[in-house]
Amino acid sequence: MASISLGPGPARRDALARRVRLLVAATIAYDVVEAIVALTAGAMASSTALIGFGLDSVIEVSSAAAVAWQFSATDHAVREAREKTTLRIIAVSFFALAAYVTVDAVRALTGTGDAGHSVPGIVPAALSPAVMPFLSAAQRRAGRALGSASAVADSKQTLLCTYLSAVLLAGLLLNLLLGWSWADPIAALVIAAIAAKEGRDAWRGDSCCAPAPSSRPDCDCCA
Template structure:
C-alpha cells in the first residue's frame, strides 16, 4: 500500500510540475503578444504609458524563460541552487528593467515639460483590461500549484505576476483618465508609475541572482 501511495504522490508531483511549466510557457507567449500589441499601438498613438507597458512585457519574457528553466531544475533536482543560466537571465532582466525605468522617467519628464498628449489611449484601456483578466487567472493557477508543491519559488513567481497585474491597473487608470479628461500629463504619470515598478523589479532580479529571496511585493 505504501509503494502505491508513493507512486501516486510521485505521479501527482510530476503532473504539478508539468502544470507549472505550462503556466510559465503561457506567461512567456502571452507577454510576447502583449509586448508587440502594446508597443505598436503605444508608438502609433504616442502613448508613453502603453509603449512602456509593452517594453515591460518584453523584459518579462526574459524573466519567464528563467522561471521555466527554474521549474524544470526543481523538478529534476529540488535541492540544487540556481544555476548559471538562471543567474544570467536574472541579471539581464534586472539591467533591462533599470534601463527601461530610466528611459520612462526621462521621456515622461520631457513629455510633461512640452505638454505632449497622446492621440488616444483607447488601446491602453483595451490592453489593460485584457491583461488584468489574464494575469488574475495566471496568479490563481500559479498560487494553486505553488501551494500544492510547497514551492516558495513558484509562489514568488505568482507574486511577480501580481506586480504585472498592478502595472495593468496603472495603465488602465491613466488611459481611462486621459480618455475622460484629455489631460496629457496623466499618460506621463502612468508611465512614471510603470517606471517605478520596473525599478523595483530590476532590484529584485539582481537580488535573486545573488541568492537573496524576494517576494516581488
C-alpha cells in the same frame, strides 16, 4: 522538538515543475499578443505609458523565458543551480524597464511630446486584470511549494502586469475623457517605480525560498 520540513518529494517536485512550465508557456503566449497590441497602439498615439506597458510585456516574456530555461532541466539539482542566473535576468529586466520608462516619461512631462488618444490601447489594459492574477497566483503557489525564488519572482512580474494595467487604464481614460495628457507620463512614472521595486526584490531573492520557507521567518520573498 519541532519537526523540520524537507520539502516535497521527487515525484511532487517533478509535478510542480511541469505545472510551472505550463504556466510559463501560457504567460509567454499571452504577453506576446499583449506586447504587439500595446506597442503598436502606443507608437500610434505617442503614449509613453502604453509603450512602457508594451515593453513590460516584452520583459515579462524574457523573464518567463528565463524561468522556462531553468525548469527545462529535468534534474532538480540542475534547476537549483540555474536559480541565481534566472533571478538576475528577472531583476535586470525590471531595472531596464524602470530606466526606459522614467526617461521617456520625463521627456513627455518637459513638453517634448504629448500623448494622443488611444482607444485600442484601452483593450489590453482592461483585459489583463481579468487574466494575469490567475496565472500569477497559480505560479506563485507552485513556486512556493518548490522553494523556487525565481518562480515566485516571475509570478510577481506577472502580477505586476495587473497593477500596471490599472494604472495605465486610469491614465488613458483621463487623457481620452478629460484631455489630461500629463496623466499618461505620470502613470508611466508609477509603472517605473513599481518595476524598480520588483527588480530590487528579485535581486535579493537568490538566497530566499528554501524548500521550507516557514523555517525562514526573516525571508519575505515568498510571502
